[in-house]
Amino acid sequence: MSEEIPEEKYPHRSRRQVLRAAGLAIGAAATSQLRVSGARAAGYPDRPIKIVVPFAPAGPTDIMARILAQHLATSLGGNIITENRSGAGGNIGIGYVAHAEPDGYTLLVTSSAYVVNPGLYAKVPYDPTTDFAPIAELGTSPNVILADPRLGITTIGELIARAKAHPDELNYASPGAGTTPHLSGEFLKIAAGIDITHVPFSGAMPAIQALLGGVTQLAVAALPPAHPYIESGALKALAVTGAHRWFDLKDVPTMVELGYQNFIAETFQALLAPAKTPPEIVARLAAQSIEVLQRPEIREQLLNNGFEVIANGPDGLRRRIAIEVPKWRDIIARAGIKPV
Template identity: 75%
Template sequence: MLDKISNRLSRREMLRATGLLAGAVAASSLGLAPARAAGYPERPIKIIVPFAPAGPTDIMARILGQHLGDALGGTAVVENKPGAGGNIGIGTTAHAEPDGYTLLITSSAYVVNPGLYAKIPYDPYKDFAPIAELGTSPNVILVDPKLGVNSIADLIKRAKANPNELNYASPGIGTTPHLSGELLKIVCGIEMTHVPYSGAGPAIQAILSGTTQVACAALPPAHPHIESGALKALAVTGAHRWFDLPDVPTMIELGYKDFISDTFQGFLAPVKTPAAIVELLSNKSIEILKTPKIAEQLRNNGFEVIANGPDGMRKRIEDEVPKWREIVAKAGIKPV
């Protein structure tokens, strides 16, 4: 009798131990999320920006990074890794340790580069875990006021009457402002010569100095010159008019269906980063972006706050990689 009880107790203990082990395995299959998130961050978080300082992506990263570090009870530092149209910084992050301490804030280059380059150091679908879709800035089509062109219709008329006259500046080959210019040429049936520069600042200076008559640029660096009257904005390429440029129409309003060409800012982590850390970063980032004071600060810097979570960022990637691949092909730009 005692032997039977002893055997029964042994089996119960074995079953209990097995149950505990099964629970541990289940937690492991979920990425050990609670355990891995506990105590995070224990050291500074590095946010890689794949472009030079002072551009739109750098501005977004520094504003968000400062507040994100505070919200997490730690520190977030921005590291600029420019080069190869953003590929160097994006590739560096893709192959970093997926521990939540190396993250990426990038622009639309992330979705444009797969169509622009024959080989890139990352897979846009597989190498990253989306954290959040942060914000976007429309591009803007600019002219020198002395040109006497006051609308897109005027620009088309001028370009068709003088096919070899107009040059347009952009921040560089493959940037969304460059592709906005190429899309403009396609849908309007006009010719303009593209003059690429090494960034938004030099491109704006080119039209201010009269080196080019037209420019396509992201709104943030162009905005003060539009307000001062030094540059004339003919249209923005976002889904709606910019809040403090109410007289500047969208290309859609002008009859060019689906002409949306904005520059977004996205937040991503290497793909195997623990789910709990990704969720924590996403929730904190969205809280920060929705804070009225910070949203206003970003708006004043030319950003429309989106504040979508991982699903929103993932959908944008899925939608825009093929979209820009098609635009690059239609523009006759051969992958390099």
Template identity: 70%
Template sequence: MRSRRAFLRRAGLVLGATAVCGLGMRGAKAAGYPERPIRIIVPFAPAGPTDIMARVLATHLGEALPGTVVVENRPGAGGNIGIGIAAHADADGHTLLITSSAYVVNPGLYSKIPYDPYKDFAPVAELGTSPNVILVDPGLRINSIADLIARAKANPNELNYASPGIGTTPHLSGELFKLVCGVNLTHVPFSGAGPAIQAILSHTTQVAFAALPPAHPHIEAGALKALAVTGPHRWFDLPDVPTMVELGYKDFLSDTFQGFLAPARTPPAIIEVLADKSIQILKTPKISEQLRNDGFEVLANGPAGMKKRIEDEVPKWRDIIAKAGIQPV
């Protein structure tokens, strides 16, 4: 027994010294994990903010565990298809979920969803958040929110806007924009942020409401014009893009978060390993800077932070959806 304990102590020290993000002795609690490739389900199309975050994390988790970590995109039904698949997967740590704010919005938006947000998942980590951004095709010669409002009022049926899907926070931002600004824009939902961005780039839509990460490189390249962000402050490398709050819309705050979850009943030792590894990865200066440059505010909070966000935001969005008069589908 003594020799076994000594071996485990030595194994923990080796893991802590050699892994990209070591866990020391805590790694011994999940000995043998992973036993096969880990699948991270992203319930949206590729190239959106959740997909970007998942691929960064998967690359470094594969190095840190070590093992193979793959991202599987399962878009559809506003994220419900992929979330439902993850909810009913084996609770052994080999099928995981990285999702967005849709996880907490969908319970208020759909009359029936394939998961219970409180019971079907074990929180792993609160990864990051991004402001939403209001985008226009530069060819429209719309240079401000005031210009967009004026154009929409002068031509009530002209403009349509892309979003990553019904019930996403960009969609709800678009509907809020219509309400508070008194304009009509036709909503065109897509299966994720990547397709929504492509729609405005290809001139299929004239306007888009999107999370910042997939839009950021196109804003910098001048292919898209950002009129405003919906966070509490201007984004650090887009200093000329105002917030909606600055423009006089004091309650116009909306972001898109990314959360890491595992099916309920996943062994606590595995949850602990995944949480600690993820947090250490996100706090690595090079990775944190990369994500910030991609449009993310890194949060890197553990299971308690993710659990609190779920508990706070499910009722919050349910109330906002009801007040906006959006009927569950």
């Protein structure tokens, strides 16, 4: 609420003059603040930037963050360190950045967990629309349904037949409850009318290692960490959940091709800063990130690691967040998963 300005303090000036003078003073103060913000942006960065990954090392988000950090540091002319703060499905790391100083020195590279968790948990330590300043939508990758080759299952049809013939016998690993791989597995169970037991792990690599070690028979994971094991034959890819087949996995069908309409469940990666980070810093980070992602050699590197580069700026990321929060909330409800 603005403070009332008594006219008696200014006996020789009209009320309009008093209000105009007050308005000019407020405007001057705002301009001064913008100059300070601009000055901070002009010298940015003058100390190391920290990118927080809210998941375990070697997972898809960690891979994306480290590739981006390496090249973004050179573009910005500074140092960038990557820090893993995993736990609670990503909520610990996301919440940490949400409440960090909004000065551009603590950033977040996160996955779709950012838009999934508000529907999965009764309470999350952040608001996806107000607690962050979107910087860039980095890339996306499909999830992949995997089987241990020793299981003798080579197609989704064979998986469904085995699950129906032997109810409750099969299980599948995921990077954690509420991740898009987990939700893809639950979507498959609903669509195919089967029951396989979900076994959550603390990240993509722990889930894949569990499958490799015979702890589980199946897994659903984002493509990047699974890709080398598919190529080597250590794991069998039954299907991908993207909109199209992956460029070097031409023999692996999509779930849509197999007759499961609207079965598209991708994991996207995004760069965000705490809300109220100076707009000039956000704009610079966005421009430099997009420039890095558009380099042919970086696009090829990310593609080889299982990412399709998107390289959208703040507005594109903001739109994606607005669409995906209610989308995943609906899928979670249809799967019968109660917020915890």
